[in-house]
Amino acid sequence: MPNSLTKLLASNKKRPDRLPQSRIVASAAGDETAIYIYDAIVSDEETAYWCGGVSAEALVPEIRSIKSGTVRLRINSPGGDVFAAQAICQAIRDTGAKVIAHIDGYAASAATVIATAADEVEIADGGFYMIHNAWTWAIGNANDLTATAALLSKIDGSLAAQYAKKSGMAVDDVRAAMDAETWYTAEEAVAAGLVDRVAVGAKAEASWNMSAYARAPKAPDPAPDQVDPAATAEHRARQQQRISMLARLQVS
Incomplete structure:
Protein backbone atom coordinates (compact mmCIF):
# COMPACT_ATOMS: atom_id res chain seq x y z
CA MET A 1 0.00 0.00 0.00
CA PRO A 2 1.59 3.32 -1.03
CA ASN A 3 1.91 6.03 1.56
CA SER A 4 -0.08 9.27 1.65
CA LEU A 5 2.49 11.26 -0.32
CA THR A 6 2.36 8.67 -3.11
CA LYS A 7 -1.43 8.90 -3.05
CA LEU A 8 -1.22 12.68 -3.24
CA LEU A 9 0.99 12.56 -6.33
CA ALA A 10 -1.03 9.84 -8.03
CA SER A 11 -4.41 11.48 -7.48
CA ASN A 12 -3.27 14.80 -8.96
CA LYS A 13 -1.02 13.71 -11.81
CA LYS A 14 -3.59 14.25 -14.58
CA ARG A 15 -5.42 17.32 -13.36
CA PRO A 16 -6.79 19.09 -16.46
CA ASP A 17 -5.85 22.58 -15.20
CA ARG A 18 -2.17 21.88 -14.47
CA LEU A 19 0.25 24.07 -16.35
CA PRO A 20 1.00 22.52 -19.78
CA GLN A 21 4.39 21.01 -20.59
CA SER A 22 6.84 22.67 -18.20
CA ARG A 23 6.10 22.22 -14.51
CA ILE A 24 8.07 25.41 -13.79
CA VAL A 25 7.22 28.60 -15.64
CA ALA A 26 9.48 31.61 -15.26
CA SER A 27 9.20 34.86 -17.20
CA ALA A 28 11.08 38.10 -16.81
CA ALA A 29 9.62 41.55 -17.42
CA GLY A 30 11.95 44.36 -16.49
CA ASP A 31 13.21 43.72 -12.98
CA GLU A 32 10.43 41.24 -12.09
CA THR A 33 10.47 37.46 -12.44
CA ALA A 34 7.48 35.16 -11.98
CA ILE A 35 7.98 31.56 -10.86
CA TYR A 36 4.98 29.25 -10.67
CA VAL A 42 9.38 16.56 -5.48
CA SER A 43 13.13 16.22 -5.17
CA ASP A 44 14.33 15.42 -8.70
CA GLU A 45 13.40 15.34 -12.36
CA GLU A 46 13.13 11.55 -12.50
CA THR A 47 10.41 11.57 -9.86
CA ALA A 48 8.72 14.47 -11.64
CA TYR A 49 8.80 12.50 -14.91
CA TRP A 50 7.16 9.41 -13.44
CA CYS A 51 4.89 10.93 -10.80
CA GLY A 52 4.45 14.56 -11.78
CA GLY A 53 5.51 17.51 -9.67
CA VAL A 54 7.81 20.53 -9.49
CA SER A 55 11.33 19.30 -8.77
CA ALA A 56 13.79 21.13 -6.55
CA GLU A 57 16.52 19.86 -8.85
CA ALA A 58 15.14 22.01 -11.67
CA LEU A 59 13.76 24.93 -9.66
CA VAL A 60 16.68 25.70 -7.34
CA PRO A 61 19.18 26.64 -10.11
CA GLU A 62 16.48 28.81 -11.66
CA ILE A 63 16.02 30.72 -8.41
CA ARG A 64 19.76 31.00 -7.79
CA SER A 65 20.22 32.62 -11.20
CA ILE A 66 18.15 35.61 -10.02
CA LYS A 67 20.36 38.24 -8.39
CA SER A 68 18.14 41.29 -8.00
CA GLY A 69 14.71 42.81 -8.61
CA THR A 70 11.46 41.22 -7.44
CA VAL A 71 10.38 37.59 -7.61
CA ARG A 72 6.65 36.81 -7.74
CA LEU A 73 6.50 33.28 -6.36
CA ARG A 74 3.05 32.00 -7.28
CA ILE A 75 1.91 28.95 -5.32
CA ASN A 76 -0.99 26.57 -5.88
CA SER A 77 0.33 23.30 -4.52
CA PRO A 78 -0.87 20.37 -2.41
CA GLY A 79 2.57 19.94 -0.84
CA GLY A 80 5.15 17.20 -1.24
CA ASP A 81 8.74 16.42 -0.25
CA VAL A 82 9.79 18.52 2.77
CA PHE A 83 13.52 18.23 2.03
CA ALA A 84 12.94 19.44 -1.53
CA ALA A 85 10.92 22.33 -0.09
CA GLN A 86 13.77 23.22 2.28
CA ALA A 87 16.23 23.31 -0.63
CA ILE A 88 13.90 25.71 -2.44
CA CYS A 89 13.62 27.80 0.75
CA GLN A 90 17.37 28.20 1.00
CA ALA A 91 17.63 29.26 -2.64
CA ILE A 92 14.96 31.89 -1.98
CA ARG A 93 16.82 33.17 1.08
CA ASP A 94 20.10 33.35 -0.85
CA THR A 95 18.79 35.29 -3.84
CA GLY A 96 19.35 39.03 -3.91
CA ALA A 97 15.78 39.64 -5.04
CA LYS A 98 12.76 40.66 -3.01
CA VAL A 99 10.49 37.62 -2.96
CA ILE A 100 6.72 37.97 -2.68
CA ALA A 101 4.74 34.73 -2.38
CA HIS A 102 1.24 34.71 -3.83
CA ILE A 103 -0.90 31.78 -2.71
CA ASP A 104 -3.26 31.55 -5.66
CA GLY A 105 -5.26 28.60 -4.34
CA TYR A 106 -3.84 26.02 -1.96
CA ALA A 107 -0.58 26.10 -0.05
CA ALA A 108 -0.59 22.82 1.83
CA SER A 109 2.13 20.96 3.71
CA ALA A 110 5.55 21.52 2.10
CA ALA A 111 4.19 24.38 -0.03
CA THR A 112 3.66 26.45 3.12
CA VAL A 113 7.30 25.85 4.07
CA ILE A 114 8.36 27.53 0.83
CA ALA A 115 6.04 30.46 1.53
CA THR A 116 7.77 31.12 4.87
CA ALA A 117 11.01 31.98 3.05
CA ALA A 118 9.42 34.86 1.12
CA ASP A 119 9.69 38.47 2.30
CA GLU A 120 5.93 38.91 1.96
CA VAL A 121 3.05 36.44 1.60
CA GLU A 122 -0.42 37.10 0.30
CA ILE A 123 -3.29 34.69 -0.32
CA ALA A 124 -6.23 34.77 -2.70
CA ASP A 125 -9.72 35.09 -1.29
CA GLY A 126 -11.00 31.53 -0.89
CA GLY A 127 -7.50 30.05 -0.64
CA PHE A 128 -6.30 27.64 2.04
CA TYR A 129 -3.06 27.30 4.01
CA MET A 130 -2.43 23.95 5.74
CA ILE A 131 0.25 22.83 8.22
CA HIS A 132 0.70 19.34 9.64
CA ASN A 133 3.31 16.92 10.96
CA ALA A 134 5.76 15.35 8.52
CA TRP A 135 4.94 12.04 6.84
CA THR A 136 7.12 9.13 5.81
CA TRP A 137 7.08 5.37 5.60
CA SER A 153 10.24 14.58 15.42
CA LYS A 154 13.29 16.66 14.47
CA ILE A 155 11.70 17.61 11.15
CA ASP A 156 8.50 18.68 12.91
CA GLY A 157 10.51 20.81 15.33
CA SER A 158 12.34 22.52 12.47
CA LEU A 159 9.08 23.22 10.64
CA ALA A 160 7.42 24.57 13.78
CA ALA A 161 10.33 26.95 14.29
CA GLN A 162 9.95 28.26 10.73
CA TYR A 163 6.21 28.82 11.11
CA ALA A 164 6.74 30.46 14.52
CA LYS A 165 9.38 32.81 13.13
CA LYS A 166 7.07 33.89 10.32
CA SER A 167 3.90 34.21 12.40
CA GLY A 168 5.08 35.25 15.84
CA MET A 169 3.13 32.34 17.34
CA ALA A 170 4.60 30.35 20.22
CA VAL A 171 6.31 27.17 19.03
CA ASP A 172 4.06 25.06 21.27
CA ASP A 173 0.98 26.61 19.65
CA VAL A 174 2.37 25.87 16.20
CA ARG A 175 3.10 22.26 17.20
CA ALA A 176 -0.50 21.90 18.40
CA ALA A 177 -1.78 23.22 15.07
CA MET A 178 0.51 20.82 13.20
CA ASP A 179 -0.69 17.90 15.35
CA ALA A 180 -4.26 18.75 14.38
CA GLU A 181 -3.53 19.12 10.61
CA THR A 182 -4.88 22.66 10.59
CA TRP A 183 -6.45 24.16 7.46
CA TYR A 184 -6.52 27.95 7.64
CA THR A 185 -8.88 29.96 5.47
CA ALA A 186 -7.37 33.06 3.90
CA GLU A 187 -8.63 35.22 6.75
CA GLU A 188 -7.52 32.74 9.42
CA ALA A 189 -4.03 32.50 7.92
CA VAL A 190 -3.70 36.29 8.12
CA ALA A 191 -5.01 36.33 11.69
CA ALA A 192 -2.46 33.65 12.66
CA GLY A 193 0.36 35.71 11.14
CA LEU A 194 1.30 33.01 8.65
CA ALA A 206 -8.91 25.59 -9.11
CA SER A 207 -8.63 23.15 -6.22
CA TRP A 208 -6.62 19.96 -5.85
CA ASN A 209 -7.58 16.43 -4.91
CA MET A 210 -6.66 16.53 -1.22
CA SER A 211 -8.10 13.15 -0.23
CA ALA A 212 -4.64 12.05 0.97
CA TYR A 213 -5.08 14.39 3.94
CA ALA A 214 -7.27 13.54 6.93
CA ARG A 215 -9.00 16.91 7.40
CA ALA A 216 -8.96 18.54 3.98
CA PRO A 217 -11.97 20.72 3.07
CA LYS A 218 -14.44 18.69 1.06
CA ALA A 219 -14.97 19.72 -2.54
CA PRO A 220 -18.62 19.94 -3.62
CA ASP A 221 -19.96 16.90 -5.46
CA PRO A 222 -20.90 17.45 -9.12
CA ALA A 223 -24.55 17.50 -10.06
CA PRO A 224 -25.84 14.01 -11.01
CA ASP A 225 -26.41 14.99 -14.64
CA GLN A 226 -22.76 16.09 -14.90
CA VAL A 227 -21.33 12.68 -13.93
CA ASP A 228 -20.43 10.19 -16.65
CA PRO A 229 -20.41 6.72 -14.95
CA ALA A 230 -18.23 5.18 -17.67
CA ALA A 231 -15.70 8.00 -17.46
CA THR A 232 -15.65 7.73 -13.66
CA ALA A 233 -14.95 3.98 -13.77
CA GLU A 234 -12.21 4.46 -16.35
CA HIS A 235 -10.65 7.23 -14.24
CA ARG A 236 -10.62 5.01 -11.16
CA ALA A 237 -8.97 2.18 -13.11
CA ARG A 238 -6.24 4.53 -14.39
CA GLN A 239 -5.66 5.90 -10.90
CA GLN A 240 -5.28 2.40 -9.46
CA GLN A 241 -2.73 1.56 -12.14
CA ARG A 242 -0.72 4.70 -11.31
CA ILE A 243 -0.84 3.98 -7.58
CA SER A 244 0.40 0.42 -8.16
CA MET A 245 3.25 1.68 -10.35
CA LEU A 246 4.22 4.31 -7.78
CA ALA A 247 4.25 1.72 -5.02
CA ARG A 248 6.71 -0.39 -7.01
CA LEU A 249 8.91 2.65 -7.67
CA GLN A 250 8.97 3.65 -4.00
CA VAL A 251 10.04 0.15 -2.91
CA SER A 252 12.82 -0.17 -5.49
Whole structure:
Protein backbone atom coordinates (compact mmCIF):
# COMPACT_ATOMS: atom_id res chain seq x y z
CA MET A 1 0.00 0.00 0.00
CA PRO A 2 1.59 3.32 -1.03
CA ASN A 3 1.91 6.03 1.56
CA SER A 4 -0.08 9.27 1.65
CA LEU A 5 2.49 11.26 -0.32
CA THR A 6 2.36 8.67 -3.11
CA LYS A 7 -1.43 8.90 -3.05
CA LEU A 8 -1.22 12.68 -3.24
CA LEU A 9 0.99 12.56 -6.33
CA ALA A 10 -1.03 9.84 -8.03
CA SER A 11 -4.41 11.48 -7.48
CA ASN A 12 -3.27 14.80 -8.96
CA LYS A 13 -1.02 13.71 -11.81
CA LYS A 14 -3.59 14.25 -14.58
CA ARG A 15 -5.42 17.32 -13.36
CA PRO A 16 -6.79 19.09 -16.46
CA ASP A 17 -5.85 22.58 -15.20
CA ARG A 18 -2.17 21.88 -14.47
CA LEU A 19 0.25 24.07 -16.35
CA PRO A 20 1.00 22.52 -19.78
CA GLN A 21 4.39 21.01 -20.59
CA SER A 22 6.84 22.67 -18.20
CA ARG A 23 6.10 22.22 -14.51
CA ILE A 24 8.07 25.41 -13.79
CA VAL A 25 7.22 28.60 -15.64
CA ALA A 26 9.48 31.61 -15.26
CA SER A 27 9.20 34.86 -17.20
CA ALA A 28 11.08 38.10 -16.81
CA ALA A 29 9.62 41.55 -17.42
CA GLY A 30 11.95 44.36 -16.49
CA ASP A 31 13.21 43.72 -12.98
CA GLU A 32 10.43 41.24 -12.09
CA THR A 33 10.47 37.46 -12.44
CA ALA A 34 7.48 35.16 -11.98
CA ILE A 35 7.98 31.56 -10.86
CA TYR A 36 4.98 29.25 -10.67
CA ILE A 37 4.76 26.29 -8.28
CA TYR A 38 1.47 24.87 -9.48
CA ASP A 39 2.11 21.24 -8.66
CA ALA A 40 3.28 18.87 -5.96
CA ILE A 41 6.88 19.36 -4.78
CA VAL A 42 9.38 16.56 -5.48
CA SER A 43 13.13 16.22 -5.17
CA ASP A 44 14.33 15.42 -8.70
CA GLU A 45 13.40 15.34 -12.36
CA GLU A 46 13.13 11.55 -12.50
CA THR A 47 10.41 11.57 -9.86
CA ALA A 48 8.72 14.47 -11.64
CA TYR A 49 8.80 12.50 -14.91
CA TRP A 50 7.16 9.41 -13.44
CA CYS A 51 4.89 10.93 -10.80
CA GLY A 52 4.45 14.56 -11.78
CA GLY A 53 5.51 17.51 -9.67
CA VAL A 54 7.81 20.53 -9.49
CA SER A 55 11.33 19.30 -8.77
CA ALA A 56 13.79 21.13 -6.55
CA GLU A 57 16.52 19.86 -8.85
CA ALA A 58 15.14 22.01 -11.67
CA LEU A 59 13.76 24.93 -9.66
CA VAL A 60 16.68 25.70 -7.34
CA PRO A 61 19.18 26.64 -10.11
CA GLU A 62 16.48 28.81 -11.66
CA ILE A 63 16.02 30.72 -8.41
CA ARG A 64 19.76 31.00 -7.79
CA SER A 65 20.22 32.62 -11.20
CA ILE A 66 18.15 35.61 -10.02
CA LYS A 67 20.36 38.24 -8.39
CA SER A 68 18.14 41.29 -8.00
CA GLY A 69 14.71 42.81 -8.61
CA THR A 70 11.46 41.22 -7.44
CA VAL A 71 10.38 37.59 -7.61
CA ARG A 72 6.65 36.81 -7.74
CA LEU A 73 6.50 33.28 -6.36
CA ARG A 74 3.05 32.00 -7.28
CA ILE A 75 1.91 28.95 -5.32
CA ASN A 76 -0.99 26.57 -5.88
CA SER A 77 0.33 23.30 -4.52
CA PRO A 78 -0.87 20.37 -2.41
CA GLY A 79 2.57 19.94 -0.84
CA GLY A 80 5.15 17.20 -1.24
CA ASP A 81 8.74 16.42 -0.25
CA VAL A 82 9.79 18.52 2.77
CA PHE A 83 13.52 18.23 2.03
CA ALA A 84 12.94 19.44 -1.53
CA ALA A 85 10.92 22.33 -0.09
CA GLN A 86 13.77 23.22 2.28
CA ALA A 87 16.23 23.31 -0.63
CA ILE A 88 13.90 25.71 -2.44
CA CYS A 89 13.62 27.80 0.75
CA GLN A 90 17.37 28.20 1.00
CA ALA A 91 17.63 29.26 -2.64
CA ILE A 92 14.96 31.89 -1.98
CA ARG A 93 16.82 33.17 1.08
CA ASP A 94 20.10 33.35 -0.85
CA THR A 95 18.79 35.29 -3.84
CA GLY A 96 19.35 39.03 -3.91
CA ALA A 97 15.78 39.64 -5.04
CA LYS A 98 12.76 40.66 -3.01
CA VAL A 99 10.49 37.62 -2.96
CA ILE A 100 6.72 37.97 -2.68
CA ALA A 101 4.74 34.73 -2.38
CA HIS A 102 1.24 34.71 -3.83
CA ILE A 103 -0.90 31.78 -2.71
CA ASP A 104 -3.26 31.55 -5.66
CA GLY A 105 -5.26 28.60 -4.34
CA TYR A 106 -3.84 26.02 -1.96
CA ALA A 107 -0.58 26.10 -0.05
CA ALA A 108 -0.59 22.82 1.83
CA SER A 109 2.13 20.96 3.71
CA ALA A 110 5.55 21.52 2.10
CA ALA A 111 4.19 24.38 -0.03
CA THR A 112 3.66 26.45 3.12
CA VAL A 113 7.30 25.85 4.07
CA ILE A 114 8.36 27.53 0.83
CA ALA A 115 6.04 30.46 1.53
CA THR A 116 7.77 31.12 4.87
CA ALA A 117 11.01 31.98 3.05
CA ALA A 118 9.42 34.86 1.12
CA ASP A 119 9.69 38.47 2.30
CA GLU A 120 5.93 38.91 1.96
CA VAL A 121 3.05 36.44 1.60
CA GLU A 122 -0.42 37.10 0.30
CA ILE A 123 -3.29 34.69 -0.32
CA ALA A 124 -6.23 34.77 -2.70
CA ASP A 125 -9.72 35.09 -1.29
CA GLY A 126 -11.00 31.53 -0.89
CA GLY A 127 -7.50 30.05 -0.64
CA PHE A 128 -6.30 27.64 2.04
CA TYR A 129 -3.06 27.30 4.01
CA MET A 130 -2.43 23.95 5.74
CA ILE A 131 0.25 22.83 8.22
CA HIS A 132 0.70 19.34 9.64
CA ASN A 133 3.31 16.92 10.96
CA ALA A 134 5.76 15.35 8.52
CA TRP A 135 4.94 12.04 6.84
CA THR A 136 7.12 9.13 5.81
CA TRP A 137 7.08 5.37 5.60
CA ALA A 138 9.68 2.97 6.93
CA ILE A 139 10.70 -0.68 6.66
CA GLY A 140 12.96 -2.41 9.14
CA ASN A 141 13.35 -3.57 12.69
CA ALA A 142 12.46 -1.79 15.92
CA ASN A 143 15.71 0.19 15.89
CA ASP A 144 15.06 1.35 12.32
CA LEU A 145 11.52 2.48 13.14
CA THR A 146 12.62 4.23 16.33
CA ALA A 147 15.28 6.14 14.39
CA THR A 148 12.70 7.11 11.77
CA ALA A 149 10.34 8.40 14.47
CA ALA A 150 13.18 10.44 15.99
CA LEU A 151 13.96 11.95 12.59
CA LEU A 152 10.31 12.89 12.03
CA SER A 153 10.24 14.58 15.42
CA LYS A 154 13.29 16.66 14.47
CA ILE A 155 11.70 17.61 11.15
CA ASP A 156 8.50 18.68 12.91
CA GLY A 157 10.51 20.81 15.33
CA SER A 158 12.34 22.52 12.47
CA LEU A 159 9.08 23.22 10.64
CA ALA A 160 7.42 24.57 13.78
CA ALA A 161 10.33 26.95 14.29
CA GLN A 162 9.95 28.26 10.73
CA TYR A 163 6.21 28.82 11.11
CA ALA A 164 6.74 30.46 14.52
CA LYS A 165 9.38 32.81 13.13
CA LYS A 166 7.07 33.89 10.32
CA SER A 167 3.90 34.21 12.40
CA GLY A 168 5.08 35.25 15.84
CA MET A 169 3.13 32.34 17.34
CA ALA A 170 4.60 30.35 20.22
CA VAL A 171 6.31 27.17 19.03
CA ASP A 172 4.06 25.06 21.27
CA ASP A 173 0.98 26.61 19.65
CA VAL A 174 2.37 25.87 16.20
CA ARG A 175 3.10 22.26 17.20
CA ALA A 176 -0.50 21.90 18.40
CA ALA A 177 -1.78 23.22 15.07
CA MET A 178 0.51 20.82 13.20
CA ASP A 179 -0.69 17.90 15.35
CA ALA A 180 -4.26 18.75 14.38
CA GLU A 181 -3.53 19.12 10.61
CA THR A 182 -4.88 22.66 10.59
CA TRP A 183 -6.45 24.16 7.46
CA TYR A 184 -6.52 27.95 7.64
CA THR A 185 -8.88 29.96 5.47
CA ALA A 186 -7.37 33.06 3.90
CA GLU A 187 -8.63 35.22 6.75
CA GLU A 188 -7.52 32.74 9.42
CA ALA A 189 -4.03 32.50 7.92
CA VAL A 190 -3.70 36.29 8.12
CA ALA A 191 -5.01 36.33 11.69
CA ALA A 192 -2.46 33.65 12.66
CA GLY A 193 0.36 35.71 11.14
CA LEU A 194 1.30 33.01 8.65
CA VAL A 195 0.20 35.23 5.75
CA ASP A 196 0.55 39.00 5.53
CA ARG A 197 -2.64 39.88 3.65
CA VAL A 198 -5.51 38.69 1.49
CA ALA A 199 -4.94 39.63 -2.14
CA VAL A 200 -7.28 42.43 -3.23
CA GLY A 201 -9.75 41.27 -5.85
CA ALA A 202 -8.07 37.90 -6.37
CA LYS A 203 -10.06 34.67 -6.19
CA ALA A 204 -8.57 31.24 -5.49
CA GLU A 205 -7.55 29.09 -8.45
CA ALA A 206 -8.91 25.59 -9.11
CA SER A 207 -8.63 23.15 -6.22
CA TRP A 208 -6.62 19.96 -5.85
CA ASN A 209 -7.58 16.43 -4.91
CA MET A 210 -6.66 16.53 -1.22
CA SER A 211 -8.10 13.15 -0.23
CA ALA A 212 -4.64 12.05 0.97
CA TYR A 213 -5.08 14.39 3.94
CA ALA A 214 -7.27 13.54 6.93
CA ARG A 215 -9.00 16.91 7.40
CA ALA A 216 -8.96 18.54 3.98
CA PRO A 217 -11.97 20.72 3.07
CA LYS A 218 -14.44 18.69 1.06
CA ALA A 219 -14.97 19.72 -2.54
CA PRO A 220 -18.62 19.94 -3.62
CA ASP A 221 -19.96 16.90 -5.46
CA PRO A 222 -20.90 17.45 -9.12
CA ALA A 223 -24.55 17.50 -10.06
CA PRO A 224 -25.84 14.01 -11.01
CA ASP A 225 -26.41 14.99 -14.64
CA GLN A 226 -22.76 16.09 -14.90
CA VAL A 227 -21.33 12.68 -13.93
CA ASP A 228 -20.43 10.19 -16.65
CA PRO A 229 -20.41 6.72 -14.95
CA ALA A 230 -18.23 5.18 -17.67
CA ALA A 231 -15.70 8.00 -17.46
CA THR A 232 -15.65 7.73 -13.66
CA ALA A 233 -14.95 3.98 -13.77
CA GLU A 234 -12.21 4.46 -16.35
CA HIS A 235 -10.65 7.23 -14.24
CA ARG A 236 -10.62 5.01 -11.16
CA ALA A 237 -8.97 2.18 -13.11
CA ARG A 238 -6.24 4.53 -14.39
CA GLN A 239 -5.66 5.90 -10.90
CA GLN A 240 -5.28 2.40 -9.46
CA GLN A 241 -2.73 1.56 -12.14
CA ARG A 242 -0.72 4.70 -11.31
CA ILE A 243 -0.84 3.98 -7.58
CA SER A 244 0.40 0.42 -8.16
CA MET A 245 3.25 1.68 -10.35
CA LEU A 246 4.22 4.31 -7.78
CA ALA A 247 4.25 1.72 -5.02
CA ARG A 248 6.71 -0.39 -7.01
CA LEU A 249 8.91 2.65 -7.67
CA GLN A 250 8.97 3.65 -4.00
CA VAL A 251 10.04 0.15 -2.91
CA SER A 252 12.82 -0.17 -5.49
